Amino acid sequence: MSEYVEHSPSGTSVGRVEKQFFTFAADEPLLVESGRSLGPVTLAYETYGRLNASATNAVLVLHALTGDSHAAGYYETSDSKPGWWDLMIGPGKPLDTDRYFIICSNVVGGCMGTTGPASVDPATGRPYGLSFPVITVGDMVQAQKCLIDHLGVGRLLSVVGGSMGGMQVLEWSVRYPDMVRSAVPLATTTKHSALAIAFNEVARQAIMADPAWNGGDYYDGEQPAHGLAVARMIGHITYLSDEAMRQKFDRRLQDRCEISFAFEEADFQVESYLRYQGQKFVDRFDANSFLYVTKAADYFNLESSHGCGSAVAAFAKAQCRFLVASFSSDWLYPTYQSRAMVQAMKKNGLDVSFVELEAKWGHDAFLLPNARLSGMIARFLDRAAADAAKEDARAL
Template structure:
């Protein structure tokens, strides 16, 4: 489940953008979640780039990964140090060309970047929800996005695009609202987690819950479980990389030393790097949100939810044209999982293109500059737009 990562800006940016908010589900008309609980009010943070055409046929929905947010491109302020998390892909003349398309990205429910989640105030207690926030699913995320689209009077998408957990949302959109999605680009994703992926998530969650400051999720008025969250981030970050990328970037090189110190601490560069990633992560993300979103990803199972165990049946009502992309070095969501969904799509006579990109950087490769991915997405969207 890929993360926001540092990256250099390339090409023209969409310049200044604004985080917007939409609230709904005011009690007693609460949002009914798949787990059976109701919640309200609900706020969704979102961002838009580009210009909506007259017949609203140029809308693209971008869906973010685990710890991403609605800030996909451009800057909130000219003084910002870096742009949105996918600025390399979204902007004038880029793969998702904002000179042609109207692009929307919303922060998922359960997150901590403007949308309702564990950090939000529970109207019944006037305190943060914490773990009183109900468990959510990928379907719940899509349902809140659908409500936002109804508010924006968007009835269909030229394309829905996302990687990792964002790719799960793409697939959910296609099977839940098949008439709305003309095309879809699921990147580095899966139709369900393997036991290995669930195992890594569980170890990360246990690291958070074992932190003495976690306090059963009600830590907002005191010390936060920063150590647990940092370790969870370190565990996750390992899964986003690859053996080759770590070998090239770090090898067994020591950090600021020419000899072993024979003390516990970050002696190797890879140790220092992981500790840095953990410390940086706690500055921008919430531990409870990490628990909720990883659990939602673990629950996701397209075949069980829509096909009574059959992935072919799950795609039965789909109408989208697909571009499925995987990466050779992605061992979190390996290529065989993408091929399984492509096979199921083709058995339903869907228009499917598949590409496995040779990349050494692991699961996070879709967030890094890539002419191959840029050209794939640009050409695919152009063909869908012309067909429309």
């Protein structure tokens, strides 16, 4: 099949979708990596397309730091925006819902329907706050596996995600190798660098410096909005790039002809953009969840958790085919980090395709239209589906 060689980035929408919930670990709590336990756990998730009879067409999409289960379509016809990866998921799109059954769930520790620090602790009847156990990427994946089992999928056709979603992809590939036929880690890393940790740490300090944060116990009052906004602004700088910012903003002024010689109002468009992003984020995200997901990303180290410090040893556990993509202007997870993981995969004889995509938009590029990436993902899934069909045929 070569229908995707001339892949059109358009496709159509999956249309109206609904957030679903799966609750588990009520009787037997989930043991998390810190040694603590958590239960019951509810995962918010969405599915698009239909699971086929042999349950071989399921693709798990994994979201980034502050993403959610709403990857495609819309909840209400009045929604101003579709799900966060709508350009990639839908009929005729790379994650083709006419062919694949797409699953996306919100991570544990998040605040978009999945159990996290803002959830009520059944033991106390009050929100967990900081008593919520610190979560790792491994814990997120462990919870996702419960959902995949529940949905009756024995082996995923693919696991796909960028940034912290890509970390989950990597974790899936070595934690549950039998369950993963192919994997697409995008704009990601096998371990958070000191630079990436540094940005997250400053963002956390901004939240924790806000008196309203109150040691994480703020759910009866106002949330630490100032600190969370600053944290988000820091994040947004890392999602762009020097060149992206120059092209998008340069030194253009915001709604004024002259600099203000004052501090209250934004002079430059880039300042106005960051303030707006900070404010917008406060309305949709929980400050404690931000602490938890950034900590999970910082703790992520596939090499130490699965390979005693060696990436080669870690990927010795993987069995799937990989498509790895980095973006030339991504300075949060630069290409050299993807190259290192690709080398470690290859040393294990794994089937790996790797591409560094020329993109000026920095780390966020994986969320933006990119015909080359779309085509590569479409063809990659097509190959994985062909393999699955062959195996199905042999099994019959």
